[in-house]
Amino acid sequence: MNVSIRRLIVAAGLCLSLAAPLAVAPSGLAADETVSEADRKAGQKAYKRFCSHCHGLDLKNPGTASFDLRKWPSGQHDQFVDTVSNGKGDMPAWGDILRPEEIEVIYAYIISHPDRKK
Ligand code: HEC
DSSP: OOHHHHHHHHHHHHHHHHHHHHHHSOTTBOTTOOBOHHHHHHHHHHHHHHTHHHHOGGGOOOSSSSOOGGGOOTTOHHHHHHHHHHOBTTBOOOTTTSOHHHHHHHHHHHHTOTTOOO
8 A cells, every 4th residue: 555545544543533522522511511601691591491480590499399400410411411302200301392502501501500509
């Protein structure tokens, strides 16, 4: 095989292996769950519209039967996306209503909320 072609293949493989970790990280969210202001704001808006009537305005849970989202534990991103997409008990499923990016920004809003009790 021609040496320059072999170099090209090695370089392409390297690029793929470097790009892979980025592809699996949730959009706009770093591994340490640092949240950008843009995501937080977009999430706040979507939360207000789709979640607040059961979970409380500004995450202040009205003390009804719904889960207090201020107590959502850190590092449980996948569990969050799963419950929100598929529903749980009396919690409706949002997978057909919200786009994955919308669920991501709602998650960002919740985990960066100042009233959060981790
Ligand atoms: C119709 C009322 C209602 C709405 C609207 C609603 N939820 Fe819920 N949610 C609930 C109830 C009730 C529970 C408790 C479910 C249970 O544990 O049986 C819950 C639980 C949850 C939980 C915890 C699930 C777990 O794994 O224990 C999360 C996270 C959650 N909701 C997120 C959201 C988000 C995000 C939205 C907006 C997209 C939303 N909810 C909208 C009623 C609602």
